[in-house]
Amino acid sequence: MSRLGEIFTFGGTEERPSRWRRLMGMSFGLVYLFYPIADITSGSVTGFKAYAEVAALVAFVASYIATVMSPKNYGQPGRWTLPLLGLTTLMAIVFPFLFGGGWLALPIYVTVVISMALPLRAALAGMAGMVAVVLVGGHFTGADGGTISLLVLQVITLGVLFMSVRNTRVLVVQLHQAQGEVARLAAGEERLRIARDLHDLLGHSLSLIVLKSELAGRLSEQGSPRAADEIRDIESVARLALQEVREAVTGYRQRGLSEELDNARAALDAAGVAVTVRMAGTPLPDVLDGLFGWAVREGVTNVVRHARASRCEITVSYDDGGAALEIADNGPHAGPYEAGSGLCGLAERVEAAGGSVDAGSRPEGGFRLWVLVPVAVDSRA
Template sequence: MKAFPAFPLLTSGGTDESPSRLRRLAGISIGLVYLCFPVLEIVTGEVTGDRALWGGAGLAVFVCLYTATVLSPRNFGDPTPLTYWLLGATTLLGVGLAVALGGGWLTLPIYMTVVYSMALRPRLSVAGVLAMVVTVVLVGLLRGNDPGGTLVLVFQVLTLGALFMGVRNTRMLVVRLRQAQEEVARLAASEERLRIARDLHDLLGHSLSLIVLKSELAGRLAENGSERAVAEIRDIESVARQALVEVRDAVTGYRQRGLSGELDGARAALEAAGTRATIRLAGTPPPGTLDELLGWAVREGVTNVVRHARATRCEIEVTVGGEAATLDIVDDGRGAAPYGPGSGLTGLTERVRAAGGTVSAGPRETGFALRVSVPLPSASRSG
């Protein structure tokens, strides 16, 4: 009794069915080389007569069924009913030929071991491999084969079964990793769209409010024949151009909004709205990311004052020191202004919370107050 090194490579993977089938076909083309052992038994005359005729026909049918089983559409470990039918027919034919002819035909159950390992769920794969072990042992005993050769075949069934189950599990992990990467990319794109939407809301809300106010002022001045109308129109043009630049920068993701620049813009917007602005700064300059966040807070708070408060006075105070940076924006306008969830304060709150800070906003006896408090980085505290 001879031991035959059958290594029918079965590859499957990827998310596209067409290239996956091509890889499977290439794999089984290599593995089918080892069918030369039963073919040689027919060619050399070890199997003759009707047994050779039926054996050759059975081997040809086995190859067709085996190829169809490998190429049948399926997901990992989730065969279709067609695959189960093909598996059953291939198993019956392969085991039948091994029982009837013995010798080199015992390579056929080894081929089935690989199919089970790659196509079935783990428990069914293990059951199929053990079934082929039993088949090889029983056929070896039935045909009176050499115990040493039978033991080698059993070892091949077990090792190939374990090998290809490992290959299958590895490919499953690769597919799941690709799916996870696609999901991460989708979420990142969704988050980026949300970021751009928030940026555009904040940018255009502030700039357009200022343009509306200056346009109304320019209209009144023009009706009165005042020369200041020309200056206001030029301011409108300047604000519009700046808004366009900021929108472009926001879309490309490179815009940097500093606190000092936002305070200057806030003063201009409040004055255009007829609101007296008082701005106070205390402490050291905030670090880069915190400077940008406080700039966002100033922009959002002042935009709401201009839009809703109808205030005559607005105080902005920024304090950086100790363990936190604090921004307070207080106006004397309508305290019951509609600062609902749909306003930009929701986006500001999300940003501040992400930095570990807090936002409080609400009406006072006269006016409205917004407070933003963000903890300073440890390096800034020690400095």
């Protein structure tokens, strides 16, 4: 049996493994059925027993596929997993005693499913049970000691292997959940920080506006000429507060390219993505530095969240032909894509600056985000 094939059987890093990957992997894993199939096709079994073995083989394969394809999370069997696993296990125990030593490979399939579907202690107990089935069945059917030893070794080896694979997948799922929780907490903390800053920024100005408005009202009732001065002070304070809010919001929403590249390196490194950054030409002007910083943030966020890539390249160039940014990964993208709100917002910003955004799958594989701003934009700025 191909171990790589069995890994594909339960492949994927999602909390619920991909059924299609499991189904594709079974095409490799079913190689062990060569032995019972050889008994049937060799002509050594004829008549009713041959038909019975064919029916038994079909029943086992159907039960095994149904067990593997039943919805489950790693280490947490689904509603139908245990009943189907029980049926598959029963057939793996009974068929070797009914049809001979060629069927002693069936416990290997049960071991693989148990190792991936059950908690650790239950999986260890199941693996020990399958070892006992091979030993007792081999003795009962008269199989030679070398065959029995090989089958026992494969049951133990594959059982330990797939328990390790399952534990790795569980850790990956938990890591993804932890990263999501960290992101949620960070977003909440950022909102609180912005709220505190805006409160500190506007608290004094709004309080002053209220006090001067009350004073202007009383002076107006008294007919004092000072009312007009107070109203002018109110206008001045309000304009200043508006300017400060705009500056604060601009500071929150725009960060420089160099800072965003540092953040991108940290984020991609944390996600296990190798990153290469290339800079060509002269430094970007301020008006493009903030825009490209925003583009890097959006592009890298998409790579971390959606690309499932192992490598990412970020290229920034600025010369007489204009400023260009390219973010390319080697993730398994295919076909057209649907732009999310982040890329749509980026496209609006770049178009407002006179540039263009192109995003989509690359012919050689992966995804590419391309931002181009003509040099004329900088001269106008």
